[in-house]
Amino acid sequence: MNSVNLKRLAQELNLSIATVSRALQDSYEVSSQTKERVRALAAELNYEPNAYASSLRRNISKTIGVVIPEVNNHFFSLAINGIEEVARQSGYHVLIYLTHEDYEREVAITQYLMGGRVDGLLISVASGSQEFSHLEKLYASKPAIVFFDRVCDAIQTANVTTNDYESGYLATQHLIEAGCTRVAHLLVSGNLSIGRMRMQGYQAALQDAGIEFDETLVLEGDADDETNTALITDMLRSRPDVDGIFASVERLVISSYQACQALGRAIPQDVKIIGFSNLGVASLLAPSLTTITQPAYEIGKEAANILLKAIEKKKVILPSQSLVLKSELFQRKSTEPCR
Amino acid sequence: MNSVNLKRLAQELNLSIATVSRALQDSYEVSSQTKERVRALAAELNYEPNAYASSLRRNISKTIGVVIPEVNNHFFSLAINGIEEVARQSGYHVLIYLTHEDYEREVAITQYLMGGRVDGLLISVASGSQEFSHLEKLYASKPAIVFFDRVCDAIQTANVTTNDYESGYLATQHLIEAGCTRVAHLLVSGNLSIGRMRMQGYQAALQDAGIEFDETLVLEGDADDETNTALITDMLRSRPDVDGIFASVERLVISSYQACQALGRAIPQDVKIIGFSNLGVASLLAPSLTTITQPAYEIGKEAANILLKAIEKKKVILPSQSLVLKSELFQRKSTEPCR
DNA sequence: TTTATCTACGCAAACGTTTACGATATCCGG
DNA sequence: CCGGATATCGTAAACGTTTGCGTAGATAAA
Incomplete structure (x- = not known):
């Protein structure tokens, strides 16, 4: 459609395509007068190089992909902000893929991505995701990969996470110190590394406080908010002794509030709530x-930094480049000790 | 890197590249036995077509771009959910670009996009954005464009918006009926169509209620939340008679709450608040x-539907395809009449 | 048998760039 | 005046795919 390409420029300037291409790349093999002529016409005709031809030839797409469960979540939307910021500065484009926490979709997406698009x-x-063979196949195919937050241990690459064990411990300890003796734990996936870590922190804090671990107080959430609210409501009804909730993900905190509201349980008098959230x-x-x-x-x-550095330097990403950032606990009214 | 391409398949099968390509596209020019052989080997070697070669040759990228101000905003993140859903179903990929409400960035992004990437x-x-020549240049270059929410009137294409005039009117009327007489209006951009519509609705509702329009009660927000909170705080302090706030965008609602909290103004007793929000x-x-x-x-x-339909049918998008969806008013405590 | 039709496949050009290699002209020291 | 740098540019191949065209063989119609 936009037929202003190198050939067009070359014709109008009586130059070869090669020279025009080199001029636009500021190659030393082109005289400065010629460069100026080329640049002038390129600007005038609003020439923009064809990204696909360039990618095909150079085997570089200047594009990275972001595969996340959802975007309607403050953690991920803030993360995208950071990713896009870094990518833009380095001239990279960002493709977004949403799995909706669904294994099948993740498989389909990884299959797509093996075409060298990123x-x-x-x-x-x-x-x-119960197993990770699709990720292993993807990894074997080519691209640099960095996991963040929800990690896949089976693949030897860098991970950027938070201190999830500690956070789980601190959250639980915080509830216990506020007076809770029956602390429920709501999580989203027990077979993901992140879920296990937080869970272990939760259990360790219970043990250190001399509270017995009760697995009926552990609830695995779903992708659907209404289902989650119903699940939590059921648990609170059948277990009136629950006086604390530690929610491992933002959505489950909201559902907990709604469940308490529906049952008329007062926060923090009847139930104290703490949760992971970027709300x-x-x-x-x-x-x-x-x-x-x-x-x-x-x-x-x-x-994004780790990823782009590795791409630019064509180096393999090592697990040793992994980063662990610290989460912060913000104490507010929902866990205030009563009387 | 991933050197399993058509040539490789063709060699192993003793076929020509052309036949392999056609077999994978289920062309009628290939016998079903051959198709089976090709498909079997392709699956075994985990062949995935090179997206860039295909895009270059067919002049079709199967990719759409989404250009939005920010992603950390429930309106846009929900919109992305919808877009991604439709795109995925049609086999399209989604590129995301964030302008951060910044004109310069928008210009740079549109320049990028003229390379036929989408x-x-x-x-x-x-x-x-004060003027739209960059968008006009982009539009002239090639791709199909649909605007949503924040529209550009200068370009003849389809827009998907909400009933902004009505909503502005209803929101203001709602505050007045709840007892407000001095209603402030917080908006994000007065020179965008969407801002003007809501503003006109606001003014019309004031007029119909016999309240004089006071332009010192109109505040134009910034991209930075802290600045906004400071602006609102200043206004509330210098205008103690303000008893209602109509915020045109989610971020400004939050800032209003924080300003009221800082000043000790009770909601809804002292100030009633209504705002556009998908929170x-x-x-x-x-x-x-x-x-x-x-x-x-x-x-x-x-x-996304309008856009993809037009792309697939290679038809120009007409302004007559525009859609206006209705917003809904959810009445809650922040605008409750007092006594 | 000849001619026309159909099936199944290969040849080669094209998409727009990048880049290895070669070619020409100029210049300079010996 | 000759050899070799140096500067500047062109030729052509390559990236992997799609597709118009050609064609060999088989089958059907005349």
């Missing part, structure tokens, strides 16, 4: 929500 | 927030 990938694994309005909730907040923006930036 | 674009214009936790805020909620997910889906 130079590198940032992945946060879907909670629905900007946490302090404006009724009551304000005690959160463990991950540095989502920084995670995105760091992960 | 078959079509979904755009929501940055509030910082899922609106009902959990203190006090719960009365919102005008746009069908963000549907907007994304519809915009």
Whole structure:
């Protein structure tokens, strides 16, 4: 369509295609007068190189892919902000793929991505993924990969995560110190590394406080919010002794609030709630929500940095480049000790 | 890198590249036995066609671009959900570009996009854009474009928007009926169509209620949240008579809450607040927030539908294909009449 | 048997770039 | 005046795919 290409420029300038191409790349093999002529006409005709021809020839796409469970979540949208920021600065384009926590979709997406469409990938694994052969096949195919937050241990590459064990411990300890004795744990996937870490932190804190671990207080959430609210409501009804909730993901915190509201349980008097969340309005909730907040923006930036550095230097990414950033606990009313 | 391409398949099967290519496209010119042989080997070697070679040859990229101000905003993240859903179903890939409401970035991005990287674009214009020549140049270059929410009137194409005039009117009327007499209006851009529409609705509602329009009560927000909160705080301090706030965008609602909290103004007793928002936790805020909620997910889906239909049928998109979806007003505590 | 039709496949050009290699002209030291 | 640098440019191949065209063989129609 846009027929202003190298050939067109070359014809109008009485030059060869090669010279025009080199001029636009500021090659030393082209005289400065010629460069000026070429640049002038290119600007005048609004020439823009064909990205696909260039990618095909150079085997470089200047594009990275981001595979995440969802975008309607403050953690991931902030992470995307960081990723896009870094990518833009380096002249990279960003493809987005959403798995909706669904294993099948993740498989389909990884299959797509083996066509060499991207130079590198940032992945946060879907909670629905029980096994990772699709990721291993993808990894074997070519591109540089960095995992963030939801990691895949089976693949030897860098991961950018937070101190999930510690955070799980601290959150649980925080609830216990506020007076809770029956702490429920809501998580999204027990077979993902991140879920296991937080779970272990939760269990360790219970043990250190001399509280027995009760697996009926562990609830595995779904992708659907209404289902989650119903699940939590059921648990709270059948277990009236629950006086604390530690939610491992933002969506489950919201559902917990709604469940308490529906059952008329007062927060924090009847039930105290703490949760992982990047919700900007946490302090404006009724009551304000005690959160463990991950540095989502920084995670995105760091992960993108590692990836782009590796791509530019054509080096393999090593597990030793992994980064662990610290989450922060913001204490608010939802876990306030009563009387 | 991944050297399993058509040539490789052709060699191993003793066929020509052309036949292999046609077999994989299920062409009628290939016998079914041959198709089977080809498909079997392709599956075994995990062949995936090179996207760039294909795009170059066919002049079709199977990729659409989404240009939006920010992603950390429930309206846009829900819209992306809708877009990605539709795109995935049709086998399209989604490139994301964030303008951060910045004119310069928008110009740079549109320049990029003229390289034929995408078959079509979904755009929501940055509030910082004062003029639209970059968009006109982009439009002249080639791709199909559909605007959503933040529209550019200068370009003759389809727009997917909401009933912004009506919503502005209803929101203002709602505040007045709740007892407000001094209603401030916080918006993000007065020179964008969407801002003007809501503003006109606001003014019309004031006029119909016999309230004089006071332009010192109109505040134009910035991209930075802290600046906004400071601006609003200043206004509330210098104008203690303000008893209602109509915020045109989610971020400004949050800032309004924070400003009121800082000044000790009670909501809804001292100041009533209504705002455009897709915040899922609106009902959990203190006090719960009365919102005008746009069908963000549907907007994304519809915009993507129009775009993809046009691309597939190679037809020009007409302004007559524009769609106006209705926003909904959810009444909650923040605008409750007092006594 | 000849001619026309159809099936199944190969040849080669094209998409727009990049780049290894070669060619020409100029210049300079010996 | 000759040999070799040096500067500047062109030729052509390559990236992997798609596709118009040609063609060999088989089958059917005349």
